[in-house]
Amino acid sequence: MSPSDSWGRFPRVEQRTRSLVWRSDALPKVDGPVLPHGLGRSYGDSCLNAGGTLLLTPGLDRLIDFDAATGVVRCEAGVSLDTLLRLCVPRGWFLPVTPGTKFVTVGGAIANDVHGKNHHRAGTFGRHVRRFELLRSDGSRRMCAPDENPDWFGATIGGLGLTGLITWAEVQLAPIRNPFVMQETVPFDNLDGFLRVSAESEADHDFTMSWVDCLARGKKLGRGLFYRGNFAPSQFERLPLAKSHLSHGTGLAVPMDLPGFCLNRLSVSAFNFLYYHRQRGRPSRQLVHYDPFFYPLDSVYGWNRIYGSRGFLQFQCVVPHATARDALKELLERSARGGLPSFLSVLKTFGDLPSPGWMSFPRPGFTLALDFANRGEKTWRLVEELDRVTREAGGAVYPAKDARMSPESFAAYFPQRDRFAAYIDPAFSSSFWRRVNPVSLPMPSLEGRGDSAVPPASLLALR
Amino acid sequence: MKKVIILGATSAIAQATVRLLAARGASLYLVGRNAENLEAVARDAATRGAPKVEFRALDLNDCDAHASLVERAWQALGGLDGAVLAHGVLGDQDASQRSWAAAEVVLRTNFLSAASLLTELANRFEAQKAGTLVVISSVAGDRGRQSNYVYGASKGALTVFLQGLRNRLAKSGVAVVTVKPGFVDTPMTAHVPKNKLFATPEQVAKGLLRAADGRKNEVYVPGFWALIMLIIRSIPEPVFKRMKL
Numbered sequence: 001m002s003p004s005d006s007w008g009r010f011p012r013v014e015q016r017t018r019s020l021v022w023r024s025d026a027l028p029k030v031d032g033p034v035l036p037h038g039l040g041r042s043y044g045d046s047c048l049n050a051g052g053t054l055l056l057t058p059g060l061d062r063l064i065d066f067d068a069a070t071g072v073v074r075c076e077a078g079v080s081l082d083t084l085l086r087l088c089v090p091r092g093w094f095l096p097v098t099p100g101t102k103f104v105t106v107g108g109a110i111a112n113d114v115h116g117k118n119h120h121r122a123g124t125f126g127r128h129v130r131r132f133e134l135l136r137s138d139g140s141r142r143m144c145a146p147d148e149n150p151d152w153f154g155a156t157i158g159g160l161g162l163t164g165l166i167t168w169a170e171v172q173l174a175p176i177r178n179p180f181v182m183q184e185t186v187p188f189d190n191l192d193g194f195l196r197v198s199a200e201s202e203a204d205h206d207f208t209m210s211w212v213d214c215l216a217r218g219k220k221l222g223r224g225l226f227y228r229g230n231f232a233p234s235q236f237e238r239l240p241l242a243k244s245h246l247s248h249g250t251g252l253a254v255p256m257d258l259p260g261f262c263l264n265r266l267s268v269s270a271f272n273f274l275y276y277h278r279q280r281g282r283p284s285r286q287l288v289h290y291d292p293f294f295y296p297l298d299s300v301y302g303w304n305r306i307y308g309s310r311g312f313l314q315f316q317c318v319v320p321h322a323t324a325r326d327a328l329k330e331l332l333e334r335s336a337r338g339g340l341p342s343f344l345s346v347l348k349t350f351g352d353l354p355s356p357g358w359m360s361f362p363r364p365g366f367t368l369a370l371d372f373a374n375r376g377e378k379t380w381r382l383v384e385e386l387d388r389v390t391r392e393a394g395g396a397v398y399p400a401k402d403a404r405m406s407p408e409s410f411a412a413y414f415p416q417r418d419r420f421a422a423y424i425d426p427a428f429s430s431s432f433w434r435r436v437n438p439v440s441l442p443m444p445s446l447e448g449r450g451d452s453a454v455p456p457a458s459l460l461a462l463r
Numbered sequence: 464m465k466k467v468i469i470l471g472a473t474s475a476i477a478q479a480t481v482r483l484l485a486a487r488g489a490s491l492y493l494v495g496r497n498a499e500n501l502e503a504v505a506r507d508a509a510t511r512g513a514p515k516v517e518f519r520a521l522d523l524n525d526c527d528a529h530a531s532l533v534e535r536a537w538q539a540l541g542g543l544d545g546a547v548l549a550h551g552v553l554g555d556q557d558a559s560q561r562s563w564a565a566a567e568v569v570l571r572t573n574f575l576s577a578a579s580l581l582t583e584l585a586n587r588f589e590a591q592k593a594g595t596l597v598v599i600s601s602v603a604g605d606r607g608r609q610s611n612y613v614y615g616a617s618k619g620a621l622t623v624f625l626q627g628l629r630n631r632l633a634k635s636g637v638a639v640v641t642v643k644p645g646f647v648d649t650p651m652t653a654h655v656p657k658n659k660l661f662a663t664p665e666q667v668a669k670g671l672l673r674a675a676d677g678r679k680n681e682v683y684v685p686g687f688w689a690l691i692m693l694i695i696r697s698i699p700e701p702v703f704k705r706m707k708l
Binding site: 019021022023024061062064065066075076087 | 497499500503504506508511512650653
């Protein structure tokens with residue numbers, strides 16, 4: 001992937017890149033705003049910087065310390081979760097929270113305050129960050145921890161990389177006895193079925209998530225498969241922990257952009273129908289390696305290319321318990337009605353464990369993730385409608401997956417926005433930030449820097 | 464290679480090699496110019512499984528310091544059975560043409576300092592009748608071209624030096640491995656536009672260790688450079704001198 005794309009490959013922007021190599025180096029001096037960019041797995045424009053410069057962090061990939069007794073790992077911010085898993089799983093530790101791909105950096109996991117299948121038990125990634133160093137464009141370096149510069153800690157977790165560069169971080173891992181997950185799959189007939197299975201699963205399962213058949217309508221609306229699991233109990237301990245990372249690999253690859261006609265209403269319908277009925281309506285249990293359990297899509301390298309060169313739009317929202325049933329119903333109905341329904345739709349409960357991050361996305365309720373092939377205006381309008389439904393339900397949309405939310409929505413979703421804005425590094429900005437703050441709002445420095453500031457024209461050019 | 468000195472340890476290829484050696488459980492002695500960066504590489508290696516990692520910040524152009532450097536490394540690791548010479552500068556051909564001072568730096572770093580270190584290491588390895596010397600040369604040393612003949616000459620001289628050393632040490636059981644990478648995507652080439660011919664430092668490190676394990680003589684990494692350089696070496700000089708290379 002060229003770094004001018006995000007994972008959704010929409011939007012596309014013109015920007016420069018600079019690779020970072022050493023954590024002790026000063027930030028490069030460049031014209032225009034900078035933005036740290038790890039492995040580019042954010043879907044929309046929060047990892048893009050039109051007209052500016054991306055500071056590529058994958059070169060900051062050194063481990064600093066790992067204590068196998070306590071499970072505390074310290075590493076540079078460009079280290080990927082994949083690297084951490086290879087290091088820690090053979091020694092009996094696992095990520096405290098992991099998103100659906102292991103190809104994200106630690107810095108990115110903090111900046112987006114990512115969540116995983118255990119949100120109802122463990123909260124977000126930011127809760128497990130013990131401390132990190134924040135390098136600002138004025139050359140200052142701050143140690144940030146819950147009890148040291150707590151305001152910088154709170155602003156930077158979920159801060160979308162705007163408060164400065166995280167050079168290294170220290171994370172508390174979670175102990176495991178073996179690398180296997182006892183997974184149970186429970187079909188549910190509709191949205192009420194999901195709510196029921198979800199409620200009864202959470203007490204006994206660390207990991208839960210559901211796939212939803214986005215094409216089912218009427219009484220079957222919201223039908224799908226509920227996955228729940230725990231790391232396998234100790235009778236499986238004799239299975240070889242030391243070789244546990246061996247299945248990390250990318251067996252399949254999407255070698256090129258698939259032409260648009262491969263994904264159509266028929267193929268998506270067929271996939272959804274077969275996927276649901278594969279389960280034959282019965283619950284089932286199986287022992288699986290953590291890799292396919294947590295990272296099913298990582299086994300297909302470059303899976304985002306199935307959407308072709310026009311890319312796709314992700315949409316992920318959370319709606320509070322009070323309005324969840326009606327809101328989810330409306331979101332699913334609207335997305336099924338739109339031109340091309342979502343291929344992979346995921347539903348999950350968020351618990352009530354608070355994040356230290358001011359701009360953190362997860363909050364109590366239900367979260368729904370959908371993806372739509374980019375068919376231009378029509379798709380954008382659909383996603384904008386979903387954004388509006390979410391706002392009316394008192395929910396929030398996830399910036400890491402967004403390409404369309406309105407400035408009004410952003411302000412409604414993130415009430416601490418103004419407090420956060422004071423902590424943004426004057427040299428840092430992103431396409432996302434400029435889109436959801438179209439007025440000169442928290443970027444006083446841009447005026448101050450005269451010619452080097454981003455010309456307003458580029459803001460308009462950004463669709 | 465279980466006790467290895469790495470010279471130029473903060474270079475991208477060296478760092479990738481250090482990681483592979485650390486994962487194999489080798490003890491390492493790292494040498495580079497910047498102490499802070501060296502420490503970052505050393506901690507990374509230790510965290511990835513190297514049982515012992517020491518480092519020393521030193522400008523390798525100071526050839527007078529080489530004997531004591533090797534002695535220290537020898538003491539620190541309780542002997543050495545491997546050395547990876549990865550330090551070098553690309554230089555700027557234009558600057559090197561205009562000023563001898565610029566050219567001299569390239570020749571000193573890439574050839575003279577390497578030859579001095581190799582003399583020290585070779586004598587010790589010859590005496591113990593064991594060891595592997597792995598040296599990063601370059602495809603640029605295979606034929607002089609107007610676009611980088613100063614760098615090419617420094618690497619070409621190194622390649623010839625290694626041929627002689629290999630010939631001398633063959634009877635002592637010491638392997639001398641010349642590694643010739645092509646284009647590699649590293650900070651050394653950050654200013655150069657990248658194309659399909661560029662390899663990653665990780666690919667080169669893998670090729671380097673494969674060659675060391677197999678006690679190879681001269682290897683190109685990636686392998687296709689052997690063919691490219693065969694063609695380039697085969698062009699008759701009367702034709703070659705008129706080409707834009």
